[in-house]
Amino acid sequence: MKKKLTIKDIAKELNVSISTVSKALNDSHEIADVTKKRIQAYAKEFKYKPNFNALSLKNKKTKTIAVLIPNMLKYIYAQVFNGIEQVANELGYKIITCVSNEKTSKEIEILEMLSNGSIDGFIISPALETSINKDYVHFQNIIEEGFPIVMYDRAPKELDCDKVVIKDHKATYNAVEHLKNTGCKNIAFISTHTKLASTKKRKKGYIKALEEFGLDINREIMIDMTGIHYKEYEKILTPILEKHKIDGVITTNEATGIAIQKVAQKLGYKIPENFSVIAFSNGILARHASPQMTTISQHGEKMGAKAAKLLIQRIENENETLEYETKIIQTDLVMRNSTKKFLKLNYNV
Amino acid sequence: MKKKLTIKDIAKELNVSISTVSKALNDSHEIADVTKKRIQAYAKEFKYKPNFNALSLKNKKTKTIAVLIPNMLKYIYAQVFNGIEQVANELGYKIITCVSNEKTSKEIEILEMLSNGSIDGFIISPALETSINKDYVHFQNIIEEGFPIVMYDRAPKELDCDKVVIKDHKATYNAVEHLKNTGCKNIAFISTHTKLASTKKRKKGYIKALEEFGLDINREIMIDMTGIHYKEYEKILTPILEKHKIDGVITTNEATGIAIQKVAQKLGYKIPENFSVIAFSNGILARHASPQMTTISQHGEKMGAKAAKLLIQRIENENETLEYETKIIQTDLVMRNSTKKFLKLNYNV
DNA sequence: TTGAAAGCGGTACCAG
């Protein structure tokens, strides 16, 4: 790497002191206008840039935040990432992105690696393993070390910090309501990570809605697909759909939504005429499914943007002791063609 | 943030000098074993971690690399990111991830922001805008500043640096060959970014294969879908499929592949019996399409892994002047159900 | 075997 121009070089070249150069470049009023101009012009001409590490060392601030993502290949997380990236960039922050691959051990390594002054704070969604085992000591530790931290998506209630989450039970409640409104009577629920707190809440919301709307509650059509490979989905779902009278389904992810659509179609159902599907997470699969699938949007980008704002706000007001906040991101039903139309307005991405 | 333990604190606490502590922690032979043990034990007990910025400032190395991604929501880039992340992590590097959103201006900002000692090198795929306008001055500049840089995917031949790419023309050539082998006679080509160098090469490979295999070459079934919203795909493709005799299609992205499958099915074709489809980039859509789509895998993770290895190797051997390398990632046909079987072995992800 | 001091590239206080 070529040697970079430093403040010292400029000082020598222009026969002024180092501190004069520093002040001139920071546009201090202490420096005479002519001197300032001369120095600034020189700096500009030779593309002087203050050294990042020197500044960070001095200020004990890096203008860098760490983002922990369980798995970048999941569309929802790529969306969250996007939201974070945008806001961070606007506010002049860089982001260091790390992937836990759903493993607690990787998470621990990452926190270890980054808690050495590399970054000013963390935005984290815990790994599956971590969430299931409720194994949060490593998070607790960095909180105790005083790192600002915002948890998103799978934010554990056990931790005391800022959070950005969705109202899972409300989301499924609304989905059931829409299905009821469009004429469904027998609504199934398919989930893929039963042990996750959010899945439990989703199921609760679903059951509560069934109760309130006086719909049939049948445990046999609450289907747990945890740990099953997507290629097996149709095989498993077919007999269930043959055995039970089902005219509506809510799934906790897109892949199972697509699978149930295919199975229903094979069995002669018409979607949405006599079979409706609503899937969680408004991702790319839903848009290209046949028919295009109605989804519950978690608004990943919004979630990310909110998390970044919260974190940066906390970083920049470290002196004040603000109360921890939990921001709720509204979910929305994104109406497409796997459900019948209801009078209300609907939008479509 | 809580004050972190420094070498100075340890020195004071144990009544030794700062340099003794430093050496002890680096396991220097200059220090007596007892002293070393005492210092190391203390450091361990109180979780001493060397300050990142101090080290980086001193060493002029950050063990951090910058990754520029045109758009994280595209599966292929999320895959590349994954590959980079893994290798970087293994080799002890952090990554700062930035998204250009396909804009040259954003790219320039990013390079500006990061060329101040924050990072040791770049891994870049240029934005669409940049690629189309062949506007590479900002890249040229950072190369001249001496930054190690690896370009991937859309690596411009005009730039002198390490590269990781795929053989686009070979990929389509092979796809045509497979279609021919399985009985297709009239093979269409659908592309979405005609001005991209890679698209041009893909088309070339397609045409060359048609010629060599003595298949019909018909400009009217080389369809340019550049800039068209995915919702319009079917509308546009339907009349083309009605007008022309087509029994095989190669598309440069998954979304158009799915659209052509739907259109063909609506028009009464049976896939793969009398209509075959091969789409570029083995992503998530292909796996969930009906039928599951045969794809050309660009092996995003491999591409990322390779790029990271190349970059880190270059960073760590800055003294030696290694020749610039261009690594080719083999593409593969991932056989699924949108093409007929041919005798050769096939695998399926 | 240990320690003092210079230096990495800046900022900021204080003296002149």
Add this chain to the structure above:
DNA sequence: CTGGTACCGCTTTCAA
């Protein structure tokens, strides 16, 4: 208005 200097946290050379 300008400059000298200490300091951020660590490494490394040189002297003791």
